[in-house]
Amino acid sequence: xxxxxxxxxxxxxxxxxxxxxxxxxxxxxxxxxxxxxxxxxxxxxxxxxxxxxxxxxxxxxxxxxxxxxxxxxxxxxxxxxxxxxxxxxxxxxxxxxxxxxxxxxxxxxxxxxxxxxxxxxxxxxxxxxxxxxxxxxxx
Amino acid sequence: xxxxxxxxxxxxxxxxxxxxxxxxxxxxxxxxxxxxxxxxxxxxxxxxxxxxxxxxxxxxxxxxxxxxxxxxxxxxxxxxxxxxxxxxxxxxxxxxxxxxxxxxxxxxxxxxxxxxxxxxxxxxxxxxxxxxxxxxxxxxxxxxxxxxxxxxxxxxxxxxxxxxxxxxxxxxxxxxxxxxxxxxxxxxxxxxxxxxxxxxxxxxxxxxxxxxxxxxxxxxxxxxxxxxxxxxxxxxxxxxxxxxxxxxxxxxxxxxxxxxxxxxxxxxxxxxxxxxxxxxxxxxxxxxxxxxxxxxxxxxxxxxxxxxxxxxxxxxxxxxxxxxxxxxxxxxxxxxxxxxxxxxxxxxxxxxxxxxxxxxxxxxxxxxxxxxxxxxxxxxxxxxxxxxxxxxxxxxxxxxxxxxx
Numbered sequence: 095x096x097x098x099x100x101x102x103x104x105x106x107x108x109x110x111x112x113x114x115x116x117x118x119x120x121x122x123x124x125x126x127x128x129x130x131x132x133x134x135x136x137x138x139x140x141x142x143x144x145x146x147x148x149x150x151x152x153x154x155x156x157x158x159x160x161x162x163x164x165x166x167x168x169x170x171x172x173x174x175x176x177x178x179x180x181x182x183x184x185x186x187x188x189x190x191x192x193x194x195x196x197x198x199x200x201x202x203x204x205x206x207x208x209x210x211x212x213x214x215x216x217x218x219x220x221x222x223x224x225x226x227x228x229x230x231x232x233x
Numbered sequence: 234x235x236x237x238x239x240x241x242x243x244x245x246x247x248x249x250x251x252x253x254x255x256x257x258x259x260x261x262x263x264x265x266x267x268x269x270x271x272x273x274x275x276x277x278x279x280x281x282x283x284x285x286x287x288x289x290x291x292x293x294x295x296x297x298x299x300x301x302x303x304x305x306x307x308x309x310x311x312x313x314x315x316x317x318x319x320x321x322x323x324x325x326x327x328x329x330x331x332x333x334x335x336x337x338x339x340x341x342x343x344x345x346x347x348x349x350x351x352x353x354x355x356x357x358x359x360x361x362x363x364x365x366x367x368x369x370x371x372x373x374x375x376x377x378x379x380x381x382x383x384x385x386x387x388x389x390x391x392x393x394x395x396x397x398x399x400x401x402x403x404x405x406x407x408x409x410x411x412x413x414x415x416x417x418x419x420x421x422x423x424x425x426x427x428x429x430x431x432x433x434x435x436x437x438x439x440x441x442x443x444x445x446x447x448x449x450x451x452x453x454x455x456x457x458x459x460x461x462x463x464x465x466x467x468x469x470x471x472x473x474x475x476x477x478x479x480x481x482x483x484x485x486x487x488x489x490x491x492x493x494x495x496x497x498x499x500x501x502x503x504x505x506x507x508x509x510x511x512x513x514x515x516x517x518x519x520x521x522x523x524x525x526x527x528x529x530x531x532x533x534x535x536x537x538x539x540x541x542x543x544x545x546x547x548x549x550x551x552x553x554x555x556x557x558x559x560x561x562x563x564x565x566x567x568x569x570x571x572x573x574x575x576x577x578x579x580x581x582x583x584x585x586x587x588x589x590x591x592x593x594x595x596x597x598x599x600x601x602x603x604x605x606x607x608x609x610x611x612x613x614x615x616x617x618x619x620x621x622x623x624x625x626x627x628x629x630x631x632x633x634x635x636x637x638x
Contacts, residue, residue, distance in 0.1 A: 111617050128635030130580035132542055136619035154619040158544040
């Protein structure tokens with residue numbers, strides 16, 4: 095199976111690889127997936143307290159090229175978005191942007207789950223209730 | 234000068250040796266006859282070529298030419314051996330013993346036989362990929378008709394002690410079948426010394442063409458018979474109908490002859506390269522060798538790089554190096570290699586494995602390049618791996634509650 099050029103580009107030049115200080119109240123961390131399944135994603139957001147805008151996003155991913163690309167793309171999209179806007183990122187837009195084949199859709203689902211998990215972590219740290227998300231269709 | 238891509242997936246298939254192709258070419262055009270045409274020179278010529286190839290093939294495995302049944306490949310030979318014995322020896326029993334790291338062509342055929350009323354024991358291999366001989370003997374029952382164990386494993390390259398296995402089988406009057414696809418042509422295989430009664434092997438794993446293989450069926454001590462699985466003209470002593478693939482068979486014969494003549498020299502050269510590759514890659518932090526260290530093919534190694542996913546790893550260099558991984562990220566099931574899991578590897582290590590299969594045309598320069606590329610990619614991906622970061626922080630990954638998909 096050949097990878098799309100966009101996947102290859104994110105794999106070779108991943109954006110925003112790294113770690114934010116998870117002890118800070120302004121940082122939300124989402125850790126999703128499992129080593130047994132062959133992919134684990136950790137996605138972090140840092141929210142500007144004054145504006146509520148995501149000012150930084152970082153990821154680390156254990157997984158195939160598509161999983162790495164999905165999380166790299168997600169961090170790019172998150173930066174500069176408000177929390178509300180971030181919640182609207184849908185896995186299918188990641189699929190379209192990266193031209194992921196059907197067998198790789200789970201990588202995009204994982205990225206969407208990581209975004210939601212990071213947002214909920216941030217909300218709970220700041221005294222808000224965790225949001226309940228509908229189960230993604232593809233699991 | 235390195236030419237790309239470098240091929241290190243010789244367990245999947247091998248290129249045809251140019252000498253093999255040269256031998257085959259006349260049998261596509263001028264000498265196109267049907268080996269079963271008994272009444273004219275075209276047929277005689279084809280038959281003669283097949284007879285000669287049959288001798289070349291038989292010689293490589295220490296068999297009599299009459300004991301070679303040509304097939305379309307090893308999958309067909311596996312099917313013929315297992316189903317053929319199951320049907321032929323139905324009055325003696327219905328129990329077959331095999332193991333859990335066999336090739337799918339054997340495992341799925343066994344599943345089929347179970348549906349037909351057969352009984353199959355799947356022995357669990359030990360952590361080194363070898364069968365426990367005491368367990369094997371204990372599994373034999375009065376209704377056991379066949380022990381089916383692979384000579385060498387396709388993923389980890391471990392070599393089973395066939396002569397010890399067959400000694401146990403003989404003691405209990407049970408036949409031995411071996412899928413020897415990965416072993417024949419690579420290491421000395423002798424059906425008499427090894428006590429094998431039926432054996433499947435194929436040309437394309439030994440620098441011959443695809444689409445031609447053979448089943449060895451013993452004719453003496455004991456005389457073994459299998460029920461044909463294809464109905465037709467009664468070719469191959471009635472065991473495998475169908476017009477013979479004359480060019481393929483000629484190529485198979487030539488491939489066997491070359492392997493026989495050059496095995497010693499080739500093994501010495503390739504095993505040295507394999508050892509270098511293996512030694513260098515095991516210097517990478519948290520890398521693990523899969524399968525037995527001693528009892529293995531000279532050209533194969535399988536290594537897991539912890540906290541890096543195999544398919545992601547391949548992507549770092551698969552434009553230039555052709556390899557395969559035990560990770561099954563591309564399959565819908567997300568299940569990693571059943572062979573590696575059978576060795577007791579956790580799913581994480583199974584997902585992190587690479588299989589290296591060296592070959593006749595592998596050079597030291599290619600190995601040096603591969604070591605460098607694999608090492609660099611592992612390091613790069615570990616910088617990106619949350620698992621590696623946790624491991625480095627001393628977090629026990631088993632204590633984390635993972636969200637399973």
